[in-house]
Amino acid sequence: MNMFVFILRRLFQTIPVMIGVTLAVFLMMHLIPGDAAKIMAGENANPDQIEQMRENLGLNDPLHIQYLRFVTNAVQGDLGNSIRTSRPVTEEIFSSRFAITVQLALIGTAAAVLLGLVAGIISATRKYSAADVGIMLVALLGLSLPNFWLGIMLIYLFSVNLGWLPVAGWGTWEHMILPAITLGTGGAAIIARMTRSSMLEVLNQDFIRTAYAKGVSDKVVIYKHALRNALIPVVTVVGLQFGGLLGGAVITETVFAINGLGRLIIDSIRAHDFPMVQGTILVCAVLFVLVNFLVDITYRLINKRIDLN
Amino acid sequence: MAKTVKILEVKGLRTSFFTDEGEVKAVDGVDFSLERGKTIGIVGESGSGKSITSLSILRLIEESTGRIVGGEIMFKGENLLQKSKKQMMAIRGNNISMIFQEPMTSLNPTLTCGEQIAESIRIHQKANRKEAWVKAVDMLRHVGIPSPEKRAKQYPFELSGGMRQRVMIAIALACNPELLIADEPTTALDVTIQAQILELIKKLQEEMGTSLMIITHDLGVVAEMCDKVAVMYCGKVVEYADVKTIFTNPKHPYTVGLLNSVPKHDQDYEGDLAVIPGAVPSPFNLPQGCRFAPRCPHARGICREELPELLDSADGDQVRCWIYSEKWEKQEEEVR
Amino acid sequence: MSMTTTTKTLLEVKNLKQYFPIKGGLFGRTVNHVKAVDDISFHVQEGETVSIVGESGCGKSTTGRAILRLDNPYAGEVIFDGENLLGLSKAEMRKKRQDLQIIFQDPYASLNPRQTVSQIIEEALQIQNIVPPKERRKKIADLLQTVGIGTHQMDRHPHEFSGGQRQRIGIARALSVNPKLIICDEAVSALDVSIQAQVLNLLKDLQRKFQLTYLFISHDLGVVRHISDRIIVMYLGKIVEIADKKSLFENPQHPYTIALLSAIPSTNLEKKRERIILKGDVPSPIDPPQGCRFHTRCPFAFDRCRAEQPGLYKVDGEGHQSACHLVENGQIDFSKVPSNH
Numbered sequence: 001m002n003m004f005v006f007i008l009r010r011l012f013q014t015i016p017v018m019i020g021v022t023l024a025v026f027l028m029m030h031l032i033p034g035d036a037a038k039i040m041a042g043e044n045a046n047p048d049q050i051e052q053m054r055e056n057l058g059l060n061d062p063l064h065i066q067y068l069r070f071v072t073n074a075v076q077g078d079l080g081n082s083i084r085t086s087r088p089v090t091e092e093i094f095s096s097r098f099a100i101t102v103q104l105a106l107i108g109t110a111a112a113v114l115l116g117l118v119a120g121i122i123s124a125t126r127k128y129s130a131a132d133v134g135i136m137l138v139a140l141l142g143l144s145l146p147n148f149w150l151g152i153m154l155i156y157l158f159s160v161n162l163g164w165l166p167v168a169g170w171g172t173w174e175h176m177i178l179p180a181i182t183l184g185t186g187g188a189a190i191i192a193r194m195t196r197s198s199m200l201e202v203l204n205q206d207f208i209r210t211a212y213a214k215g216v217s218d219k220v221v222i223y224k225h226a227l228r229n230a231l232i233p234v235v236t237v238v239g240l241q242f243g244g245l246l247g248g249a250v251i252t253e254t255v256f257a258i259n260g261l262g263r264l265i266i267d268s269i270r271a272h273d274f275p276m277v278q279g280t281i282l283v284c285a286v287l288f289v290l291v292n293f294l295v296d297i298t299y300r301l302i303n304k305r306i307d308l309n
Numbered sequence: 310m311a312k313t314v315k316i317l318e319v320k321g322l323r324t325s326f327f328t329d330e331g332e333v334k335a336v337d338g339v340d341f342s343l344e345r346g347k348t349i350g351i352v353g354e355s356g357s358g359k360s361i362t363s364l365s366i367l368r369l370i371e372e373s374t375g376r377i378v379g380g381e382i383m384f385k386g387e388n389l390l391q392k393s394k395k396q397m398m399a400i401r402g403n404n405i406s407m408i409f410q411e412p413m414t415s416l417n418p419t420l421t422c423g424e425q426i427a428e429s430i431r432i433h434q435k436a437n438r439k440e441a442w443v444k445a446v447d448m449l450r451h452v453g454i455p456s457p458e459k460r461a462k463q464y465p466f467e468l469s470g471g472m473r474q475r476v477m478i479a480i481a482l483a484c485n486p487e488l489l490i491a492d493e494p495t496t497a498l499d500v501t502i503q504a505q506i507l508e509l510i511k512k513l514q515e516e517m518g519t520s521l522m523i524i525t526h527d528l529g530v531v532a533e534m535c536d537k538v539a540v541m542y543c544g545k546v547v548e549y550a551d552v553k554t555i556f557t558n559p560k561h562p563y564t565v566g567l568l569n570s571v572p573k574h575d576q577d578y579e580g581d582l583a584v585i586p587g588a589v590p591s592p593f594n595l596p597q598g599c600r601f602a603p604r605c606p607h608a609r610g611i612c613r614e615e616l617p618e619l620l621d622s623a624d625g626d627q628v629r630c631w632i633y634s635e636k637w638e639k640q641e642e643e644v645r
Numbered sequence: 646m647s648m649t650t651t652t653k654t655l656l657e658v659k660n661l662k663q664y665f666p667i668k669g670g671l672f673g674r675t676v677n678h679v680k681a682v683d684d685i686s687f688h689v690q691e692g693e694t695v696s697i698v699g700e701s702g703c704g705k706s707t708t709g710r711a712i713l714r715l716d717n718p719y720a721g722e723v724i725f726d727g728e729n730l731l732g733l734s735k736a737e738m739r740k741k742r743q744d745l746q747i748i749f750q751d752p753y754a755s756l757n758p759r760q761t762v763s764q765i766i767e768e769a770l771q772i773q774n775i776v777p778p779k780e781r782r783k784k785i786a787d788l789l790q791t792v793g794i795g796t797h798q799m800d801r802h803p804h805e806f807s808g809g810q811r812q813r814i815g816i817a818r819a820l821s822v823n824p825k826l827i828i829c830d831e832a833v834s835a836l837d838v839s840i841q842a843q844v845l846n847l848l849k850d851l852q853r854k855f856q857l858t859y860l861f862i863s864h865d866l867g868v869v870r871h872i873s874d875r876i877i878v879m880y881l882g883k884i885v886e887i888a889d890k891k892s893l894f895e896n897p898q899h900p901y902t903i904a905l906l907s908a909i910p911s912t913n914l915e916k917k918r919e920r921i922i923l924k925g926d927v928p929s930p931i932d933p934p935q936g937c938r939f940h941t942r943c944p945f946a947f948d949r950c951r952a953e954q955p956g957l958y959k960v961d962g963e964g965h966q967s968a969c970h971l972v973e974n975g976q977i978d979f980s981k982v983p984s985n986h
């Protein structure tokens with residue numbers, strides 16, 4: 001199967017996922033307690049105004065019609081207007097917040113990958129050494145520490161006590177360091193453990209022995225022969241991590257007072273801003289699906305053997 | 310007649326693995342030698358230590374589990390066990406090469422065949438990328454792979470088992486080594502492909518003058534390929550002899566038993582196969598005395614008490630069995 | 646052991662086909678088939694050992710699995726003891742497996758590591774329910790003794806046994822339900838020669854004792870010559886030759902069989918034979934060659950072989966059959982046929 005057919009097929013496979021995502025987001029609006037029209041019309045609205053709002057929102061139409069309208073509008077980039085600001089939801093999302101969250105997630109992923117890979121390789125090549133045991137202990141710690149707690153501790157240490165880095169906000173590279181570490185730690189721990197076990201498995205394989213028998217040095221065996229093969233399962237984890245980081249961003253952005261999508265969701269939920277919540281979640285979900293799609297293609301590019309299946 | 314030169318001489322080689330249950334003496338005092346341009350076969354069943362012997366020669370035993378604990382490996386008069394790590398790297402793939410049993414798993418799945426051959430050339434011959442590639446394609450042609458330019462760019466999974474083993478051979482012979490160690494080179498292959506590969510190894514050995522060491526459990530392959538044979542049992546060589554002697558006049562009871570228990574495709578049978586009773590002893594619980602004694606039809610008292618030495622016979626062959634010592638006649642015959 | 650004509654046919658395979666679909670394209674449709682077994686017919690007499698030999702991918706193991714319906718065949722008939730197995734319901738087939746047992750190459754994979762040996766065999770007895778529970782322990786002990794495993798070992802787990810012993814346990818389990826036919830799929834291939842000989846002798850011994858019929862699937866012609874009465878040679882999903890042991894080894898009538906026999910390294914140093922080395926690899930079973938499937942590698946191939954698929958021609962009156970156009974009019978001396986390699 002060639003790459004083109006694969007990409008097409010993979011794209012087709014995202015269709016049911018997308019339908020599921022939009023359906024879930026759409027139904028959410030109808031399942032959560034409270035009357036959306038009532039809330040949107042404002043606290044002091046009279047029944048007529050509420051009925052008018054319901055009519056405006058199309059809430060009196062059958063559910064499937066509503067859903068179709070929602071999807072049709074969404075595809076055209078119309079996710080409704082925010083209740084709080086009355087500006088279009090898409091505008092609110094894509095003006096700056098989207099970029100900030102994607103930036104944060106990317107930096108977090110980069111931190112996770114860098115730390116995770118280096119730690120994993122050191123661990124695998126020095127199996128059972130003090131370094132290995134230490135790294136795996138730290139990794140276990142990193143997995144079990146809650147994000148918000150780690151973030152607060154980092155702020156306390158580096159910003160409040162040492163005064164090296166800003167407490168909150170977004171803008172310069174100094175602002176990015178603590179959130180990236182907060183966000184990346186969990187991923188780094190998972191990637192480190194994954195890299196270690198994957199490397200150990202690969203280092204035990206016959207072709208590693210072949211490489212040594214050719215007179216290849218340890219370094220080349222590890223970085224050229226082993227790592228390339230060990231990375232195959234790690235790539236999938238990195239992709240999943242990136243998706244997870246979007247979720248983690250909600251907490252991290254709140255802790256560091258960053259005006260990204262995560263904070264937008266929280267603020268919108270507090271303000272009962274339904275269209276905003278709905279739109280933001282939809283954008284995040286689509287981003288997640290897109291990232292997974294890209295990961296699958298990358299996976300295939302590295303692992304040529306998939307062709308066989 | 311020109312004096313024959315020993316390219317490889319293994320003396321008292323001992324390799325052990327250290328497990329939670331204790332030390333496993335996988336290779337326990339192995340001696341044999343190989344003359345330049347000749348072929349030796351190391352034969353034995355699983356657990357005999359034949360593969361570990363071959364890995365020990367290139368010092369490829371994984372350090373975390375095992376170690377060469379004694380002996381000498383003389384390659385062209387120099388002891389490989391005294392070489393530095395760097396010196397060993399310069400020898401591997403250059404002076405001594407190795408091919409392995411599983412062509413499926415012995416090639417790196419993420420590198421093209423050409424890259425894997427070229428790597429070896431670049432390490433040992435200081436060739437640049439382009440020169441090495443040209444030579445790699447040449448090697449593929451040399452080992453009988455059709456349209457080598459195309460194949461060089463392919464990944465191992467795109468090739469059949471037989472083709473992959475040809476690529477392995479191309480990697481091993483790329484730097485024209487003096488000694489080639491082939492560990493079960495055809496065991497994973499079908500017979501018609503095995504015949505192709507054996508023929509190829511023979512042809513290349515003749516052209517390049519390579520000395521060859523074949524590790525196998527297949528006595529047919531030994532008969533086909535080898536000049537000398539070392540039969541191993543439980544980490545020791547029990548018989549070392551000319552190929553003709555092994556097949557026509559084997560001395561050690563284990564060799565005899567092994568030959569008789571192979572069902573042959575070119576011989577008719579009546580009744581049952583001759584068998585060696587029992588099974589190979591556990592490496593943690595080796596018998597005192599001769600290790601084959603519990604399964605040997607001729608064993609007498611001394612066999613169970615004392616381990617026999619490798620005895621030289623008049624024709625240069627060696628056998629590790631009390632039957633061929635002076636002490637034997639003094640032993641009481643046992644009714645079995 | 647020569648078969649008298651009075652014995653009955655226990656197993657008859659008619660026009661068996663096993664095609665495995667290949668999914669592909671945009672919507673994962675079936676784009677092609679792997680024709681693993683492509684229209685083969687043969688029979689096995691009661692009490693006989695018939696071997697299927699061939700190289701990897703020839704379809705020999707697939708045939709064994711298809712007979713037992715471990716993979717349901719694509720087409721054809723499998724008549725066992727007068728009954729078409731392919732017409733049975735799942736439940737009926739499960740009951741029928743009492744009569745047809747299989748022994749695999751890797752006994753370890755087919756033994757539950759958490760069960761003891763006696764539990765493993767008891768389970769088989771339970772499923773078929775032929776021995777009353779009270780007598781089972783005794784029956785298990787007897788079975789183990791029959792295959793050469795001491796009763797003191799019955800409460801051990803599979804990992805405590807060597808490869809040869811595990812294969813004996815597998816045999817004991819197969820025997821426990823008193824089967825009529827045992828399919829041995831590369832049953833001794835993973836064993837060391839000294840152990841292989843013991844297990845082969847055991848199989849022969851059991852056959853005499855229990856009037857068993859074996860369908861023996863193997864790539865090792867030495868083993869096959871030792872154990873078989875009749876032999877089927879397969880190549881790329883087709884039967885190329887069927888003959889009794891003596892005719893096949895002494896007077897092979899298909900170029901593939903001849904090449905196969907000549908390719909095996911012999912321990913007989915005196916008897917140096919002319920070796921036929923086949924060129925290239927076995928073609929893909931997805932898109933097998935037109936005409937005779939062997940023509941791409943055959944040293945004797947001529948125009949007709951490329952165009953017309955040969956049937957199984959009768960070579961003599963004794964049931965020796967070969968799928969080669971050269972023997973259409975009876976047996977020939979292949980050493981006199983000019984080779985075009």
